[in-house]
Each structure stands twice: as structure tokens, then as C-alpha cells.
Amino acid sequence: VLHDYAFFFGMSSSAQVGKRSFPPVKDWFCSKVAVTTPEGDEILFPCHKRLSTGEAVLLRGRREYVSKHWKNDDLFGYQCLNEVNPTVIQRCSELPSNFPLTEDMVRPFLANGSSLSVEIKVRRVHFLWAIYSLLSTVNRYRQQPSEENPIFLPSNSKSDWLLAKVFVRNADALCHQLVVHLQNTHLLSEVFPMATLRNLPQIHPLHKMLIPHLPHTLHINIFGRAQLYGPGRILDNVNGLIELMRRGLSQTTDASFCIPEKIAARGLESIPNFYYRDDALRLFIKAMVAFYYQSDHEVSADYELQEWINEIYYYGFLGNSDSRFPSNFQTVEELIKFVTMVIFTSSYQHAAVNSGQVCIFQFLQQIGVMQLIGDSKLSVGVNVSVLGCLSLSVAL
DSSP states (O other): GGGEEEEEEEEEEEEEEEEEEESOEEEEEEEEEEEEOTOOOOOEEEEEEEBTOOOEEEEEEHHHHHHHTTTHHHHHHHHHSSSOOTTEEOOOOOOOOOOOOHHHHHHHGGOOTTHHHHHHHHOOEEHHHHHHHHHHHHGGSSSSTTBBBBOOOSSSSHHHHHHHHHHHHHHHHIIIIIIIIIIIIIIIIGGGHHHHHHSSOOOOOHHHHHGGOOOOOHHHHHHHHHBBBBSTTTBBBOTTTTHHHHHHHHTTOGTTOOOOHHHHTOOSSOOTTHHHHHHHHHHHOHHHHHHHHHHHHHHHOOHHHHHHHHIIIIISSSSSSGOOOOOOOSSSHHHHHHHHHHIIIIEEEEEEEETTTTHHSSSSSHHHOOOOOTTOOTTTTTTOGGGBOOOOOOOO
């Protein structure tokens, strides 16, 4: 209810929203604020944050802000944490062997007395490892250090540094759309409603618990396949797109869907201003599962439940034991963990990687989906127009 909340507007690209003491609820999740200006233009202020009484948060109008600040390094870094693909950044404990970054290269950008080794030791160096790992098989010849494969730094010319970041955004957009979004929250998630409808009767407590989170998965996937697959369509196995998805699937494990384990594995437990982590860790489906299953024996003896997870394992994850997905449940804790993963992936995770696309991807320079020039080599000092590398493309 708008009159229960205070909104303060300054410049057209920013707003402040705060929760007053009424209504008497503990906190309030603000997804976004849409404001219509006197001229009739709509400004969208994404928030995606829980607000407590007396708390205020400064919001930025995404469309205007991104178009004005897309060249800034601060925004580039922020988007790795809190935009549509917050799933690939991780703490760097050591540099990859084929990434010859040296102390001298980074010293000008560090505080006095610091060094690359010190920054790594105190956990302040992060990189987009998942993008590096996924694209290494698709583009192996770019992974070997040489003069033709340079390391770009902020000390390069403005156009070189900007174009390097655009290339990274391009790689991030591909991994986000194909693996993080399409494959993980659509295609793999399809097995959850299928197994639920086939194996759990409507009176089963798990059926009642899951169905509200799975209402549109099958419908949107059927529609999506008609638009994406087939000759001349987006996923016509061109430019290694299908190979990229195969690579992503081969690296998918149960930890990919278990948010506490994934955050810990990426070393992001304490990095500040990581709102995706803060909200995601609030979800843990324990009390309801424990109410229906009060002992491990009740779990292992539920043959309908065992058929459900067995079908998910063999049809969704291809019976791949390396994925560490369970093929049966023996304990209440195992069931709680998996049900939490299913609900998180089908609702929270999809919202996180999908809902912000309109705000971000409508600004072409930001998404960086590119038609690369020539043999697509990016070299220091080569005068290549940033806009010349961009072509209009339809987001998946």
C-alpha cells in the first residue's frame, strides 16, 4: 500500500524508499518501484530487498542509470554481484596457470603498500571463473598466453579497456542465457513438475508443497522450444551454442542448485552488498518437511517419494553419479535439502536470473551480444569501434 511507505525523489535517475512503522509487519520485500513522470514516462527502480521499519534504501532508475554509466568500472563490478547473472563471480585463491597476471601489472591500481599476492591472501580478488571455464572448450585457442592474447588493464586506452569489458559482458550474456537461465532454471527444472505429476498423488504432502512453485514450467518450455529449436532458429547449433550448454551440463552438480553450498564454494560468504546471497539464504524448507516426515524411516519407506527422486535422477540428470544428485532418500535431512533446492531453482533462482532482463538487456551496449569483426581477435591498440562490434540480437 503506497501511503504506508515514504518515497523521496531527487534527480530523475534516483529515488529513496523507506518503510514506516505501519503496517505492523516485521519486514517488507520491495521488488521494484515504478514511477510515472508528469511527462508520462515510466521510470523503473529495481529494489529486490527486504526493508525493516525505519530503514531506507537508495534506488537507481535502471534504464537511465545504465545508459549513462555503462562505461564505469564500478557498475561493471556491481553487476557481477547483483544483476541478472550473480552466479559466476567467485573469490580467487590463486591465478589460473594460463593467466599470467603479474604484480607489476596491477600495482598502479592498488592501495599504497599492497600487492596482488596480498589482495588474494586477504580475499579481495574475485573473477568470473565459470565463464572462463565454460568458454575454454569452445574457444581453446584463446586460452594460451601470447602477444595475440594480451591481458587488458585500465591503463590501456579508454577504447581498449571499454571494448575488453564489452567482450566480457558478451561472454557473460551467453553463459547467463544458455546455461544459468535456459538450461538450469527451465530445461532441468522441467523434470520437477513432470516427476511430481507422474509419481506423487494430489493428496501427497510433497505434491501440495511443490505444485504452487511449478505452475507454468511446462507451458513456457513448450512455447520456448518452438521459438528456439530448429533450422534457422536461435539454437540451430550455431557458433557453439549447443556445445556451450553441453559443457554447462557436464559441470552441473547438486551444489549448483544448493545455494548455501554454492556460496561457500565460491568464497562469497562475507563479501559486502551481495543482495542475491542475502535473500537466497533466507529460504530453507525445514519445518514443513519435518512436520510430515518425523523420522528417517518414514522417508525411506515412502515408495512414492522414492519413485519421484529416482525419476528426477535418471531423466533429469541422466543417471550421472558424478553430479552427486541423489537417486533415493534415506534421511529427513536429505529430503529437506533437495526440496529446498527444487523450490529455490523453480522460483527464487528463476526470478533472480530472469526478471531483470528487460531493464538490463534493452540497452544494447550493456548486454554486449556482438557480431565479432573479422576473425574476432581483440588486440591492444587496434582501433575498433565499440558500436561496430555490436549487432541487434533478440535475447533468449
